[in-house]
Every structure is written in structure tokens, then in C-alpha cells.
Amino acid sequence: MNRKQSARFSNEWTMSEQKTTQESNRGDQRIEAQYWIETAFPLEQASATMAGEQSTGTFLRVPGETDKLRELYAARVESIEEQEVAVKPSLPGSGVPKNWDGVRRTAKVTLSWPLHNIGPSLPNLLATVAGNLSELKAFSGLKLLDVKLPAAFLEVYQGPQFGVAGTRKFTGVYDRPLIGTIIKPSLGMSPEDTAEQVRILAEAGIDFIKDDELQTDGPHCPFEKRVAAVLGTLNRHFERTGKRVMYAANITGEIDQMLDRHDHVLAHAGTCVMVSMNSIGLPAMKVLRRHSQLVIHGHRNGWGMLGRSPAIGMSFVAFQKLWRVAGIDHTHVNGLRNKFCEADDSVIASARACLTPMFEPPASGCEIMPVFSSGQSARQAPDTYAALGSDDLIYACGGGILGHPMGVAAGVRSLQQAWEAAALNIPLENYAASRPELKSALESFGA
């Protein structure tokens, strides 16, 4: 990274005081965040507490806190939509008002801030829309559901470089999902073992292969050797067949390591790198995106810590927006009837969000490719297609491919057949009648 050059980009955004004052009330110059809250306090009061804590407030009125200051910088409560009453507090540690009416209310609340409070800075955005809010005593539940950002963020961040169209172009797969898989076991195979598994998968017709998030650069499978072996195999496959399989090499690590690993993948004619988003943070992502010539596969492992509880944390709909602006091209959304705990409607909401533009034209919409995975097989294809209304996705299966009774090629073929059936709106069982790979998959995988 050239520091001076990079500084030039990240300091691009400036705003004069005059412009600020004029524009602070314009909707397109405000940051919005929507929350679910649960509180024993009147909803108006609770919402005002949130707005105060995250802008001009403190617990005592102090000298210097003037009305003009509040007008220019205070967060604004845009809307309060009351929902059902909570029977008991979802989280410990909350308080109740002195003359409590005994009702614990829930609501969706939208706050907004003038962009000039922080400028288009994702790290400072996090401190503003998340920050200390979850710890406020007035709330027995508080979860960030969504954010809406001014397009000015795209003056500082680059958004996805390739997204859906670029991923399709790199792989030559159109009019159906990319069929993908994860190298398994996660840990323990040598570079040569890994490349051999990749050879088998490529010959089986796979479109996309990713490292497991646990495998980066262990001494038994060093990154550089693994990537050289895997991409050597895939390059030979390309020369022989004309088909370019995308391999998401897990480069997660320190910033210098990630840039070096990116360059190594590029030097071996790779097309994709993978990072664990929660492991690296948004500033590292910005540096990687500025440097990158490859598709960036954003792995969301650890998101359960933030997103699983309905009472606290951050929805994936909000989370993925920050990372799209920072530059990922793909991200994981789990899958229908997955082996994890996420409900199907949440999976589909995440996937839809990935494909929904974040900004109005002429700015980029920052759409990215959702990656379905976790216990996926031929079984879930029709429901996934019906719920999402799109085949712009990566459909990643582990055991569903490697564990197919007729072998790996049949595993891949069964998934292609399942998506053909989905697109044709033909029931899987009917379509499987003359297709033994799909038939076998349906017999083997019950999800």
C-alpha cells in the first residue's frame, strides 16, 4: 500500500460549513438507522434517549449544549412504529421509569443523523449507529435492523468491483446459479491432496470452490503452496476444457499478508479471494478493495454472535450493506433448511438484500451475489428459486456433492438438474424420473 496515494482517496470527501448547514436537513444528506427496541419507558422518551446518546447528549445538561448545536447535530427520531407488548424483559440489566404503567412495549424506531456529523466514514458510522446503544439501561432489547446511507459514501468507498455480472463473466456461467462447494475436511490436507480434490471437483463440472474459513496458512497446508497447486490444476483444466473454475482462496490475515496473498492468487491466474469479514474489520477491507484485481468473497463466520438473538446485535441486512460499500462481491446468507439455527425467512431476507440496490442511479447500487450454503442439496433448489425470484446466486454444497452416492460428478449434476427443474417449475420428483443423479440425490439428502 502506498500510504500517500491511499490517503488521497480516503480524504476526498470534504464539506464546507455553509454547505453543511444548508444540507443537513435534506434527506439524501442524512444517515438513517432502523432499530427494534423493547422498553418499559414511553416510546417517545426511549427514542429520544437513543438519539441523545448517539449525538449531542450526556447524562446531565452541561454548559455549551445550546439549542443551535442541537439543531445542527442532534439525531432525529424519524418514526416510531409500535409493535406487540413484551411479557418480560428479553435482556437483563434494564430499568423502568418511576411511575411505570407496567407495560413493556416493543417498536421499530428510525433515527437519522446529518451526514456532516461523521462524513462518509464506515468506522465512524459504526460508532454512531451502533456504539453504546445496546448497553442503555432504558432498553431490555435493542437490535439494529437496517441502515440507509447517503450516496456520498461512494465518494470514499469503491463498492463491489465485480458483483454478479463480474462473477458470471469470470466463470462463464449464465442463466443459472453457480454450483459451488467447500474444500473438506476443513483442516489437515496437504496442498497436493487439496489440488487433487479440486481436480476431481473441476472434472465433475463444478463452477466455484472455496477454502474453509478455518484453513488459511497452516504449516501442513501453507497458503502459497496450496494456491499454486490448486490454481495449477484449475489452469490445466481451463486449457483442456475452456472452463474457468473460480477458487476463493482464504487470504484472511493481517493486512500485509492479505495483499501479498492477493498478489499470489493473481500471479497464478486466480479470480477470487476470500476474507472472513468479522476477523478483518472494515478499514482492512477498504485497503484490500483498493488493491484488489480479484473478486472478493466475504465470509460471514461469526455473524451469529451479532445476529442470532432477536433482542440484540445487528441484522444481516444492515451488516451486509456496510461490507458492500466497502467492496465485497459475494457474501454468505446461509440456506433454506440449513444445519444452523437461522429461519428460512431470515435467509431469504438476507439474500434479497444482497440483490437490492443500495443507492439510486446514477450511483452504483452495489448489488452482490448471495452465497447459499450449509446443509444444501438438490432438495432446496425449487424453494430457494421461488422465494428469491432470481438465480443470481452461488449454491454451495459440501456433503451434497462430496457425499453423493454416485460420486462427485453426479453430485454436481444433480444440483444442476435441480435448478433446471426449479427454473422450469417442474416438481423435483418428476424431473428426477429420467435423471439418476437427481433421483439418487433426492433419495440420499432429506432436507
Add this chain to the structure above:
Amino acid sequence: MNRKQSARFSNEWTMSEQKTTQESNRGDQRIEAQYWIETAFPLEQASATMAGEQSTGTFLRVPGETDKLRELYAARVESIEEQEVAVKPSLPGSGVPKNWDGVRRTAKVTLSWPLHNIGPSLPNLLATVAGNLSELKAFSGLKLLDVKLPAAFLEVYQGPQFGVAGTRKFTGVYDRPLIGTIIKPSLGMSPEDTAEQVRILAEAGIDFIKDDELQTDGPHCPFEKRVAAVLGTLNRHFERTGKRVMYAANITGEIDQMLDRHDHVLAHAGTCVMVSMNSIGLPAMKVLRRHSQLVIHGHRNGWGMLGRSPAIGMSFVAFQKLWRVAGIDHTHVNGLRNKFCEADDSVIASARACLTPMFEPPASGCEIMPVFSSGQSARQAPDTYAALGSDDLIYACGGGILGHPMGVAAGVRSLQQAWEAAALNIPLENYAASRPELKSALESFGA
């Protein structure tokens, strides 16, 4: 940042295959993580699921997963300590076994991994000890409570540069806590207004002043102008009085911005920079620590998202260890009877953890200074001292200083008096009898 130079450091750690095999079973070469779990499955089975998911497992036994591989790479269940039975699931989405006995158990479970699975890499550690665990269907609750790292991490990370001793040396404050405050209102003051508030605070005898986490580089209070104004004031104060007040300037932002801002603080004879840890991520922290010549104040805003729920996320005891290894010198622990929702025993556990060595000698113990804040006043000093058994801390008060009825100097003085009373084991009310500042504080602040 010089990339090649930085790469040399972060790739220092290597381990031959032979060494790996010999050492993988040695306790000092294993990573440990302790969890609280809640599950309808037998505890042994549930723990084995965690270990499998985070090392060699997948949902089907696949070719290549041999016994030798398991022996070398599999996570190990070190201990299971059963606790009380849960009446109902804490989180949605969990499953139950086929022949469920109807009992939902909780336990503390410790897993361990050979260091060679990932090497001493904090980003990869996160994917390993946190990763997908929180989303596993077998659990209706799963929280990371603690981690134990091999000292090999200090071959790659630098740990705190200054810690408790360095902070005391910079400020010249010994034998009592540093009395600190936060510039308020968070947003809206000009650089000149801010410097004027700082002048008043410095003349009042304050030891430590920090920016609010919401204030970084807004157009009305640009970072460089604010820092120049504030540090100019503090430098004049130093020349006049010989007292060096520490100012934690909030440098949170992109990596290049943070390094530039660090240099700006250094150029103006500042001694401390502040970063919002959840906003920047561990790799950015590593780069900053490598570059830094200043005390790094780690602000934990956003931690509530991870830590407030007892059923999911990560305890602050675990969280702060990762950041200490990466290089922070201070971090926030909330305070007794704070305005947030955290219970007092959790506050004290966090503060104790900051002061407890992470590694055996001769490695650094990475002790750091806990920062007490949030609704703190003279009232909590004796209980804080009694519970912590140490005065190695920063005691930060907002309204408790700026809102003192007799003025700011009396606010600072009242806190010094309260800590004198605590150290002498004299009840506050008695000590206040001949000390009007403390007396007024006790009358004004009820916490």
C-alpha cells in the same frame, strides 16, 4: 506503513512439520477457549459437535477425513462443567435430539486446538474460537467466556507498548487513579471551544481527557485543528505548571487516516490516541501498534452487541485479551452503578482481567489500564477500590466533573478526595466533613 517491512514482522512465526507433530499435544502450544452453552443434547455430544465444527468436521463423513488427520488437527474437549438446568431455550432456532430426555442443560465447556492449526494469528483465531459456533442448531445458547493463548502470539504481536507504568510516567500521576473526563457535548463544539473546555479542565487539575467516540473529524471540528488547539493549550499548561495532561484524541477511521492522525498528535507533543476497537478491527490495530509512539486508548463502544446477552456473543474478559495482544494500553470497563445495563460484578471482572497477566514470564503479561466511566462520581470510588484492590485505573467522569455545583475544579478535587478516602478506608461522609468539594459532590450525585 512500509509494506515489505511490515510483512517481515507478521510472517516471523513459522513451525516445521516435525516440530508441529511433536508439540501439538503440549499445553503451552494449544489455544484454549471456554464457553457457556445451553443445549437439549447430551453435553458430551454437544461439546464434540463444537469441536468438530471448528476443526476437522462436516455434516457428513467425507473421503479424506482420516484418523491421523483428526489426531493432528481436531479440537479437543478439555472439560465440561455442568451447571443449572434451563427452563426454556434462551435463543430461537435450536433443535432437540430424537429421543430427548426433556432436559435442557447448561455447562461451561473448554475446547482446545493445536496452535499449528492457524499459527498465532488473531484474525484466524477469531474464525476458529468464534466462527460459526453461535449459529449451531444444537445450542439454544452459546457464549465465548474466555480464551487462553500460547505466548507464541507475542512473536507476531507487540502487546501494549506503555500500559499502566507508561501511562503513569507520561502523566506523572502515581499512587492514585488518573482522574479523567470526556469532552462534552459529544458533537458541535469548534476546535477553539474544545480547547477552551480543555483549558478549564487542565487548570482544574484533570489528569486525562478524551474525545467522545462520536467526535472524530467532522467539518465543524476537524481533527487537525482540534488537536492543534487542544494540544497547544495543554502544552502551554505544561510549560506553566509542569503538569502534562494526557489527551486521547479520537483517531478512529481508515488505516491511512489513523496513521496520519497519530503523526499529527505526535507532532503536537500529544501522548495518546484513541480508537473505537469494534470500528477498526484487529488487523488495523496491528498496523497502528507497529507505527505508534503513543499510548493507545481502546474504546469499546459497540461491545454491548457482543456482550450484553448472557446467551450469545463474547464476554469482555475474552474480548479484551485479543486487543491487549494487538496492542492497546487502556480499555473501557464501564463503572459501578453505571448508567448502562452492566452489572457491577461484570464491571469488576473486566477490570481485574485488564490487570491480570496473560502470559507467564519471561513473556510480557500485557497488563493494561482499565478505564471506569459512565455515570461515575465521587460516590463509587470506595466500592471500586474495595472491589478491585488496585488504584491502577483511569476514573473518568462527565457530568460528575462538568456538572459539579461548585465548578469544574471542585469536580476534579472531589474525585481526588474520594479516592484519598477510599485509600485511607475512611467513609466518604466523614472525609467530606471538612472538604466542601466532596461534600457538594455527595449531595449532588446520587449513584
